[in-house]
Amino acid sequence: MNQSERPELGNHTLLTEFVLSGLSNHPELQNLLFFTFCLIYTFTITGNLLFFIATVHPNLHMPMYFFLRVLSFLDVSTASIVVPKMLVNFLSEERRISYVGCATQLYFMLLFFCLGTCTFFHVAAMSFDRYVAICRPLHYTTIMNNRFCFQLVLACWAVSFLLMSPPIIMIAQLPFCGPNVLNHFYCDTSQLLQLSCTDTWFIEGLMFILLIIIVPGTLTITVISYGCIIITILHMPSSSGRKKTFSTCSAHLVVVTVFYSTSIYRYNRTAQRGGQGSDKVLSFFFSVVTQMLNPYIYSLRNNQVKRALKESMSKNLTPHTYAGNTIQP
Template sequence: MRNQTPVVEFIILGLSDSPHLNLLLFVLLLHTFLLTVMGNVIIVTLTLKDHRLHTPMYFFLRNFAGLEICFTSAIVPRLLHGLLTDRNSVTLPGCFLQFLLVYFLSTCMLCHGSVMSLDRYVAICHPLRYGTLMSSRACSQLVLGCWAVSFLIMFPPSFMVPLLLFCGPNVINHFYCDPAALLQLSCSDTAHIEVTVLVSSTLILLGTLTVNVICYIHIISTILRIPSTTGRKKAFSTCSAHLLVVVILYGSAIFRYVRPGQRGVQDFDNVLSLLYCVVIPLLNPYIYALRNEQIKASLKDACLGAFSVCLRLP
């Protein structure tokens, strides 16, 4: 094994080997990426500019939107570049960096999603104590806690993955540097890192999912006690949209990563990865925020203000 030439770059196969299909996928994914970034940028801008949105709920939403911009930017631009090139290659350090960024940002997004569920739980189930429990200091500590937990989860793989030896095939059967695809190509003993990835993925996925489930059990039980039928319908409409995203995200991620034996990437895994790397980030800003009445009112005011400014221009 030591006499073999070490791998200095990887070839990423992508989603298809058909030029015509790649062109179609490029157009679709480019529009998806632009819509995702635009939706999240709108959320960040509105929640910063409009004083009516300076509340804990929108503070967490702004941070979540920023994370989604970073997450999609770590995957989709390289994917778009690969769809237009015959040979989509990435250097060894570049592949490791993408893997660590995706691992870190996805973990942080899951933690933020749980914090957002916790915020809604306090707002609906303990409205009188909401201002005290969700103070500015508490919100900042929760966000910093998400970053700290994500860093701790990422810390072991960040040391273990660069130590792997790659001396054989260098073709990644995926559209980004996925950990399972990397482990499949390594000529080192990957048992320890497979266990590490499995344990860390299980902890973060099942841990954050448990927080979401517990929070929404209490939220739904509280909503059922609301005497107003209109109030119940409105609350259930918002919750059902949120829960739909949670089910799709956690279902695909758990099936993809919380399982033994990370070697051997299946083609269906690429579809699951595409679902939570591209589709879910597109749905989140529109389901979480742009259906929100306060966000829509703020967006309307911002558009009217911009229109009036344009009319006054010479």
């Protein structure tokens, strides 16, 4: 009997291991891919860490930067679940993963999907924050107080784990009869559903309903918020005021565009159940590249963040007290 098989479930032979195809099947590219993605992961960790250090500055204790700190944590956590295993696979000749190992990775993917789902809700919460700041400026400090912001983030986490736990747990308990090749760089849920030797219509239907609730639902909140923001900006009398106001949410708009465009394209193809090379590229872009870009997008044109980072680093690197310029909120 093949070591990758075990007798069980009536006449079916259940798998005990899977083979991950990875991002490329060309051996000569493995070292290059390892160093490339190692560099990307380093930029992700470094960028988010520096951004987190900058936004804990006393003069940046505002709701917007609180949400950005949480987003940095989500970005680092999401990338850390996927990338280390990818780097190991690049250096390994055999990309086999046991059934237990795949189930374990799937439970880690539960955290990954919960973090990804939480990011959808979090991006929507950030859109609401920008709406209140621009459209209801006189009530901003009253509405977006510390308690409400904390409760909003906590609700995002709670709803994400509540929604994503049932389907992931059910997938981890499915029997698999073969073939055992997963055309991905991790135990992708869509491919595991395809390899299962039982009917998975209920799980697929449940995941489709959840995607309908999460992606269009949070996108609707974001679109409505920015619709109101655009109307408010257009009614401003001065062009300089319109430009300055729009610049405060331009970075968030870039992140929203990148995040939702890749997500919708990737998860709108559920009927195909994975298996194509483009799925791996989109999954990598969704789970790694956007996490690397976020801190650089937010800090690229944000002079407040740049000055705060410079002041924080100067305080830590010099033995005497640093008297920097006051950062205007």
